[in-house]
Amino acid sequence: MTSNLDPLFQAGRIGDIPVANRIAMAPLTRSRAGEGNVPSDLAVTYYKQRASAGLIIAEATQIRPDGQGYIKTPGIHSPEQIAGWRRVNESVHNAGGRIILQLWHVGRISHTSLQPNNGKPLAPSAIRAETTKTFTKDGYEPVSEPRAIEIDEISGIVADYAKAAQNAIEAGFDGVEIHGANGYLIDQFLRDGTNKRTDAYGGSIENRVRFMREVTEAVIGVIGPGRTGIRLSPVTPANDATDSDPQPLFNLAVDELQKLDLAFIHVIEGATGGPRDTGAPFDYSELRRRFKGAYIANNGYDGEMAAEAIASGRADMVAFGRPFIANPDLVERLRTGAPLVQPDQQTMYGGGAEGYVDYPTLKEQAPA
Template sequence: MSTSSKLLEPFKLGPITLPNRLVMAPLTRNRAVPPSMVPGPLAAEYYGQRASAGLLVTEASQVSQQGQGYQDTPGIYSRAQVEGWRKITDRVHERGGRIFIQIWHVGRVSHTSLQPNNGAPVAPSAVRAKGKTFVNNAFTDISEPRALELSEIPGIIDDFKRAAANALAAGFDGVEIHGANGYLLDQFAKDGANKRSDAYGGSIENRSRLMLEVAKAVATEAGTDRTGIRISPVTPANDVSDSNPQALFDHIVDGLSALKLVYLHVVEGATGGPRDFAPFDYASLRKRFAGAYIANNGYDFALADKVLREGAADLIAFGKPFISNPDLVERLKKGAALNEWDKATFYGGDAKGYTDYPSLQTAEAAQ
């Protein structure tokens, strides 16, 4: 691909000018240090290596211990975690990069061994997800959840708000709310997981309420021009579904646009799977949202360039290509081949498959 690619053009995202339109998607790597769940010692190098991306979005980071669903994922709720993340943002900024943190609460996609006092994971309703989580170095059945009491919901919102404040203290350029892939906010939104009959269940308006309240709280804390959100209207990830996803997400995106969030990050299709998994009009979301639209899932450079030229998106998020190609932007500029990723090292481990993928420069020096 030539340097005339639309992917290589700059883009103004709120107060930040991105040098290109490639976004590094959030990628869970399970390398935080237990029991503190502080980002691991190699994380600064990992993110620093990828600082040439237009925008880096970190791996999802839990807003509380209750929000953790997998072994060794980092948090953003303690002072030690803030200090750990500060080393990462400093490294990225030293290398000229821009970085948002993705904040999440996994809801029912967890295991009792990760929960405070080995309690049940929380969910909108006591509906167990068919799926696995990763604990004790193995994929394990998700635990039976309990339904959140109405009185507990303000505390969840406060946890997200506190995480946003901590993110700014850690030096992040902004915050991405994880509202996708079958985690807590997505669970509340979709009627396959939400069987409540109170103000947070039943109608589309009620099921959307928590996602919109969290978005408002985070944007109030971090600033609307430094707050984005990720959604996945039709993904089957973590056993979520909705009977009318188009109406649901049209409503949600209308609400998010009214809040003036800086971007909407959309997983188009099945996460990590087919883009045409289920019928859905993503153009409707694009038209409804006043801020930037980040498209994600299954993009190669040619499709990304086409979508950007057609105006169907402003930015394109790439996941696995960034894992194995720290200099993905440089490879695009030069039309160079990409390193293949090693799936066996995605989750947990050390430098192997994390910080040891060669850049073009190191590969050429070794020849």
């Protein structure tokens, strides 16, 4: 074992969930769901292969049909989807792993071809993400113009987050992560670049945080706070997400989450999948100070950075995303100092087994 990485391999707890180590697998969209957006047989293999992670955060999964923004992403709103995820979870648990589900509504980041009855995507305000494309049956296409959610629709969306959480537990997940990041629906309500509402859900930061708080309250109301977390991305520009003053906004958001006694916050530090330094100053330690639950750090960490974050108390767990794609045994590779395989960009989204379940482990690479 590489001694300076020892903190990564300590057992612990994230809320009510025991974890064997401090290495989380971040949620990764792969666009390989089957008919009816049901997790496939390949998904069962894919997640089982990565069960050595202390905690798997399964890929973003739509809470209802109009929450879909990309082709072949799984849902958690039909009996068939629940049954498909149950098979995934049984395989992970049989391999000794822990797994939670990321609850997702994309909001405006969608295309009419993916929406029920080819309708317009929903959003806090009718503002199109001009520079963003989505993945449809016809390839990458610009996202469609959204429509603003009517205020009397909001309670139904909140209720569907709660129902999705209940479905996730029925499917055997150990908990859920609410997707509040990366310019999707909850993040769209939070940021003043995407939320121009003049009602109780827009304007002041107190109003813009309201939807996030109501969703979180609804979820913990059905599965409890110890199995509930949320993902945030204070300064990422993903999906045209912008805010004029993110520090007070996310300080308040975390203050509200702290009142709910959540298991964790999962924070993308910097640009999602990009540089940690976006040029927008942000003090992540302020979020850590305000939140008494677990802090899962994410974005651009290598083994040494992650171990230092755990050892110093800056984080309780560190999430790795793309390294888990091509390294199903990432935990063992970090433990032994083995080189990491780089993922094939051509097989990242869509397709079948290639670039999904055929990356070898160290044991499989070893000579006979």
